[in-house]
Structure formats: C-alpha cells, structure tokens
Amino acid sequence: MSQHLDRYYNIIKKSHVTEKATNDSLNRNAYHFVVPTNANKVEIRHAIESLFEVKVEAVNTLTKRGKVRRRGYVKGQKPDWKKAMVTLKEGDSIDIF
Template identity: 45%
Template sequence: MNILIKPILTEKMNAQAEKFNRYGFIVDTRANKLQIRAAVEAQYGVVVEDVNTINVMGKFKSRFTKAGLLSGRANNFKKAIVTLKGGDSIDFYSNI
C-alpha cells in the first residue's frame, strides 16, 4: 500500500510550513496515523512530532444543463497535516 499519494502545495500550506513547521499530504484513506508517521520519516528523513488527519468524504453533486440533470459523487480522500520537530524541514521544490 502506497501511503503518501502526494503533498499539498498551496499558499496556505506553504505559510503553515514557514510559520509552524507543518506540511500537508494527501494519503491513502485506509492509512492510520502511525503508518503516515513512519512513511514520512522514511521518505524524507525527518522526525515527526504530530500527525493530524482529516477524512474528506465525497459529496453528492448535481447540476442542471441543457441535457437535463447531471449527478454524481466527488472522490473520497484523506489529508494528513504533519508537524515536524524543531530543526527539520521538507523541500518539495529541490528536484525541479
């Protein structure tokens, strides 16, 4: 199971990283906090202090078009906000 799917690279998460040393990731919905902690520490070589998870359930969406009513569901995903220890940091832009 690939636990870390992709990092969240937004202005809000960049501000969190600079100010509070927190980084966001989209993770597998079946992963727990211990697995997320181990995956981040193994992949980036940092020490994780805390992991907060948010399970975002797919919402039912519908809209009116010329063809009639279209409906469907959005994807389910899970976010993990990882707080690192004092001197550690992750540079997502180093390989660009």
Template identity: 40%
Template sequence: MSILIRPVITEKLSRIQEESGKVTFEVAQKANKPEIKAAVEATYPGVKVAKVNTMIMPSKPKGRFTRSGYQGGRTKTWKKAIVTLREGEIDFFEEV
C-alpha cells in the same frame, strides 16, 4: 498499497508550512497515524515527525451543463494528514 499519495500544496497550507513547520499529504483511506509517520520518515530521510493529525475530507457535489442536460456527480472522499515536523527540521520541498 502506498501510504503517501501526494503532497497537498495550496496558498493556505504553504503559509502554515512556513510559520509552524507543518506539511500536508493526501494519504490512503485506511492508513493510520503510525503508518503515516513511518512513511514520511522513510520517504524523506533526515526528517523526524513530531505529530500527525488526520481528517477525512467529504465528497462534494460537482456537475456541469451539457447539450443533453445536467450531468451531475460527486468527488471522492479522501484522507488528509497534517504532519508536524520537529523544531529545526529542514524544508524538504526546497528541491521541488
């Protein structure tokens, strides 16, 4: 099971990353904070994690109108981890 699924990059999160050195990842639902910290430090060598905050993002209703009527459904719930890096850490998204 992979702990880190993908980095979450939005305009708001990019601003938070520049101002306070926090990066956001979508992580596995069953991952806990020590596992997330170890996965970030193993994936990005030279980066030290100061703090990890997690939250479960709820599912949202989605739907569309088709010729046969309304097709409704929901998105999946997912877990978001906001990782605070130590002071003076490098920006590891520069190479992306």
C-alpha cells in the same frame, strides 16, 4: 528494504500545496499530504520519517467528503479523500516546493 519504500510511496500520494499549507510550513514547520482514506497516523509517521529522513513530532488527519456534482439530471459524487498535516521536529524540513 524496497518493499517498505513501495508501501510508503503508496501511503504518501502527493503533497497538498495551498496557501494555508505554505503558511504552515513556514510558521509551524508543518506539511500537508494527501493520503489514502484507510491510512492511520502511525503508518503516515513511518512513511514520512523513512522517505524524507526527518523526525515527526505530530500527525493530524482529516477526511474530506467528496462533493456532489450534477451534469444535467445525472448526479455524481467526487471521491472522499484524506489529508495529513505532519509537524516536524525543530530543525528538520522537507523541500516540497
């Protein structure tokens, strides 16, 4: 059992708390999380249901490209990252804030 939880903790890196995410959690019962770029919707669903003991209705994902940064003449790029918006069944909630 603990091997599964370790894998689930690696899938859900952290919650993504912004003004839009807060409004989604209050109005649509949806929560935003930062996940690895290779995680798929099924893995995210299983991780959320197992870690928080809730029922997931839908999972939407989007990949954000890393921004190009300059410091003098040296160019660099921040890493790409993936955001998962998880909608829960009516009556379920996650206490993130």
